Amino acid sequence: MSLEEIHFSREELARYNRHIIIPEFGLESQKKLKAAKVLVVGSGGLGSPVLLYLAAAGVGTIGIVDFDVVDDSNLQRQVLFGVHEIGNPKVEAARRRLESLNPHVQLNLYNTHLNAQNALDIIKDYDVIADGTDNFPTRYLVNDASVLLNKPNVYASIFQFEGQVSVFNYVDKQGKLGPNYRDLYPTPPPPGLVPSCAEGGVLGVLPGIIGSLQALEVIKVITGVGETLSGRFYIFDAMNFESRTFNIQRRDDNPINGKNPTIKELIDYELFCGMRAVEEKPVKAITVKELYDWQVRGEKFQLIDVREPHEYDIVNIGAELIPLAGIIENEKNIRRDIPVVIHCKVGGRSAKAIKELEEKFGFDNLYNLKGGILAYIDEVQPELTKY
């Protein structure tokens, strides 16, 4: 739609008045926002402020991709949702909130995982992508799909006290293409090496800060107002209140758009991030139901919790606490004569502990508790605290 075809009702003009009266912004930028189509991938911690501010700012069409439902552990940071939406699909809850904020916005909902099969089809209809996902495979997927379809990708990521923002695959006013995620991080860390927020946590206000910066960059990409973060990489450390902005460049060896690109279509991103390999060589595991049966029957086994002490203090199921980092030096405290069940929060760290013990000391009696203490609480002791 050309900007001449964009018109505003009296209500809209009143609503967007504070934008329109900024000399550098004006009615033209507001028209660009209304004409724009933005796809927000993930409606969680980052997606919440992005969606709220883009809808409030008057972006004409917003697509929301999220497969998840609202959970009470989301509400500490996902300010899009309220208590009454717990259990509802996030995209539906987001729609209700955003429609009440700005009825002039067209919302397209995708209650699905973004994957290599559907990504190009979903992304092709949008002008700008805002990546607020929470895992490496989807980060690389969104990046590659954006590059293949020539869409700018406004990136933000958070962990604990640290946030990152950049604008990828952006063509500047001189027609020069900026770097993308693969220029910054050619390959992802192997699973288990970098803890996730579910294990490492995230300060609730951090996605609010970083997601707001992401929304800002989306608006700048759409309107052309100011200088975007293309070619720059912004870091915010909330702990020390320090921010730094680094220069980044395109790389000749970028596999998707360097000198000799090898990626011409979307690939298997779980495999690329090493997650499929983890599944191929599983550790032995038992379900929480089986563990409960062992407990009821009074079977002899050792139960070990490899979480951190502060997590153990929040909730525990009476296991011996040996945090993952100290599991190797505690080898002598791990029984070999009876089955040993090892658990953590959801099962990732305990699987890692078992692999290390099996590889280093040849244990063959170790069992991972599937779903960790959270599954145990859900199915056996719902009165315990979840975190």
Next chain:
Amino acid sequence: MATVIIPTPLRKFTNNTARLETKAINIGETVHELTLNFPDLKKHLLDEKGQIRSFINIFVGNDDIRNLQQENTTVKADTIISIIPAIAGGLSPENLSL
């Protein structure tokens, strides 16, 4: 002495120290010194071949060492060295089903 800023996810390997000082003269030496002083950092910074991992970015001042002289990038007394690992956000890998 040059200053190394340790990112949040790696501070648990540096006794929660956010800033360290180094007398090293280049980045290769700086990383070597870090892994000697904090052995647990090693596998996070270096791969099996002793190369800086590709999901760890090291910036000298505002610039990526890949656009300078890589490990040979010189470090001066007032240099700020930033280590910035890839972070992805919330989800545990084991909960992921694409």
